Amino acid sequence: MNSPRPFDGRRHSIDPVAIANMAHQSRRTSGIVNPLAGWPQSRRHSVMVPPPQVNRRRSSRLYQLQTDCSTTFTGLPLAPIPQRIENTYKIGPDEGKQYKQAEVRKAAERIVDEVLEGVPYMEKDFPTEKVILRKHRDIWGKKVMQPSNGGKVAKILVEEVKDELKKLNMDRYKFVVNAVVGDGRGQGMLMASRCLWDTETDGHVTVQRTTEKHFAVVTVHAVYYE
Amino acid sequence: MDDFQAGEETTFVVDDVSTVIKESIENTIGGNAYQHNKVNQWTSNVVEQCLNQLTKLGRPFKYIVTAVIMQKNGAGLHTASSCYWDNSTDGSCTLRWENKSMYCIVSVFGLAI
Numbered sequence: 396m397n398s399p400r401p402f403d404g405r406r407h408s409i410d411p412v413a414i415a416n417m418a419h420q421s422r423r424t425s426g427i428v429n430p431l432a433g434w435p436q437s438r439r440h441s442v443m444v445p446p447p448q449v450n451r452r453r454s455s456r457l458y459q460l461q462t463d464c465s466t467t468f469t470g471l472p473l474a475p476i477p478q479r480i481e482n483t484y485k486i487g488p489d490e491g492k493q494y495k496q497a498e499v500r501k502a503a504e505r506i507v508d509e510v511l512e513g514v515p516y517m518e519k520d521f522p523t524e525k526v527i528l529r530k531h532r533d534i535w536g537k538k539v540m541q542p543s544n545g546g547k548v549a550k551i552l553v554e555e556v557k558d559e560l561k562k563l564n565m566d567r568y569k570f571v572v573n574a575v576v577g578d579g580r581g582q583g584m585l586m587a588s589r590c591l592w593d594t595e596t597d598g599h600v601t602v603q604r605t606t607e608k609h610f611a612v613v614t615v616h617a618v619y620y621e
Numbered sequence: 622m623d624d625f626q627a628g629e630e631t632t633f634v635v636d637d638v639s640t641v642i643k644e645s646i647e648n649t650i651g652g653n654a655y656q657h658n659k660v661n662q663w664t665s666n667v668v669e670q671c672l673n674q675l676t677k678l679g680r681p682f683k684y685i686v687t688a689v690i691m692q693k694n695g696a697g698l699h700t701a702s703s704c705y706w707d708n709s710t711d712g713s714c715t716l717r718w719e720n721k722s723m724y725c726i727v728s729v730f731g732l733a734i
Binding site for chain 2: 545546548549550552553554556557560561569570571572573574575576577578579580581582583584585586587588589590591592593597614616618620621
């Protein structure tokens with residue numbers, strides 16, 4: 396490529412080479428919102444080739460292309476190619492790494508009780524100083540227009556239980572943790588779940604806690620990754 | 622060079638699953654009002670129908686379907702979920718449905734095998 400062409404005022408297609416030139420010059424690029432955003436889009440190039448570095452005084456941030464040029468002719472990036480992983484020839488979990496129902500239940504119950512102790516479920520009060528909540532100050536401290544704290548409690552419950560499950564030394568297991576928190580005002584409610592999985596390797600645990608005014612239900616599903 | 626896996630879909634497709642869920646809810650509790658003695662059967666039916674339709678899709682996934690049916694009372698409800706899985710292949714779909722007397726929330730989690 397030779398010396399870059401000057402921008403000639405046409406705004407319906409974007410020429411990244413011209414944009415780089417105009418970036419520090421006049422304001423004629425006002426029709427283009429953000430020339431430095433992610434991927435340069437151009438219909439004029441069949442192959443994305445970075446311009447020669449010789450007389451470039453501008454930063455080359457525009458051209459963050461991968462070196463193997465994985466873009467199509469429109470300049471948009473190709474979808475990532477899925478990696479194929481080698482076969483492990485395993486048909487079940489290893490010794491000592493299986494799903495242990497009792498351990499998971501104990502861990503889940505402990506965490507749920509720890510989080511719910513002293514936490515006002517739905518009112519706007521602030522909780523007592525609990526160690527476990529200091530970690531989640533970013534969730535709890537947010538000044539969001541919400542009538543209640545229930546959403547924050549649910550988020551914290553779910554994150555804490557998931558972190559605890561990761562420590563249980565159950566490799567090759569995927570976890571899904573669900574929390575439902577709400578007011579108990581005399582309404583009727585039923586939760587049900589059904590799973591299509593391998594009953595020998597997978598399982599679930601449900602923990603329920605109720606007070607006079609509120610309830611919380613946490614379910615954990617553990618699924619073996621074959 | 623390796624191609625994309627054109628024939629078999631190995632990622633969770635949210636749109637298909639969400640249509641499946643909607644159909645099964647409408648078929649089971651479509652025009653009914655909340656009845657305490659029937660709600661047990663309704664939740665089971667919703668979940669079973671969902672699961673049956675999902676297996677008919679014939680994809681290499683393990684599924685977890687949860688449903689909550691709650692009477693409309695002015696009470697508040699919050700749900701949250703956190704999943705430890707493989708982001709590129711697994712996914713979830715949650716649908717919230719209501720009529721004049723009750724709310725129904727169904728979540729489907731699909732985990733690739």
